[in-house]
Amino acid sequence: MKALIVYASVHHQNTEKVAKVMAEELGADLVPIGQAQPSTLTAYDLIGFGSGVYGKKFHKTLIQFVEALPAVTGKRAFIFSTSGGGEIQTHAAPKKLLMNRGFSIVGDFSCKGWTTWGPLKLFGGTNKGRPNEEDLEEARVFARGLKEKYI
Ligand SMILES: Cc1cc2nc3c(=O)[nH]c(=O)nc-3n(C[C@H](O)[C@H](O)[C@H](O)COP(=O)(O)O)c2cc1C
Numbered sequence: 001m002k003a004l005i006v007y008a009s010v011h012h013q014n015t016e017k018v019a020k021v022m023a024e025e026l027g028a029d030l031v032p033i034g035q036a037q038p039s040t041l042t043a044y045d046l047i048g049f050g051s052g053v054y055g056k057k058f059h060k061t062l063i064q065f066v067e068a069l070p071a072v073t074g075k076r077a078f079i080f081s082t083s084g085g086g087e088i089q090t091h092a093a094p095k096k097l098l099m100n101r102g103f104s105i106v107g108d109f110s111c112k113g114w115t116t117w118g119p120l121k122l123f124g125g126t127n128k129g130r131p132n133e134e135d136l137e138e139a140r141v142f143a144r145g146l147k148e149k150y151i
Helices: 014-026 038-043 060-067 089-100 119-123 133-150
Strands: 003-008 029-032 046-054 076-083 104-112
Touching: 003 014, 003 038, 003 060, 014 029, 014 046, 014 076, 014 104, 014 133, 046 060, 046 089, 060 089, 076 089, 076 133, 089 104, 104 133
Parallel strands: 003 029, 003 046, 046 076, 076 104
Antiparallel strands: none
């Protein structure tokens, strides 16, 4: 089983930090969305899709990438995000797109990420230092669980 992680992380590289520890744990290849082609996925069985949340949505480059994917069979996907709120609700839209393309969704992970978006930037933003070591450890534990089951 080979694993790949594609991610969009444009604000403070918060999602990239999570993507890196997950990739280490899974032994996955790590590709920023700007360098990913739909054909990149061919060689992988387990694929992680990660993004920061911007206006309650995953970054449009990641969504457009998923929309451009052909139908697949036998591929598993997991979804992760960082956001101001740290909630998982924003995963519903990418999850639906992936399921429509034939992926089976095997996990979700989200945590808070530092943001200087909006007026709070005058005060250093919110969630300063997040994802922190505790968040990254949770991401490692999540990835380890996937590794034990699927790799
Ligand atoms: C333009 C913009 C819009 C954002 N919208 C939301 C939002 O709707 N909900 C939320 O919880 N966080 C929001 N955030 C905060 C980001 O989701 C958070 O900082 C995230 O960790 C950014 O990830 P990145 O550093 O990987 O880009 C927004 C940030 C920016 C810059």
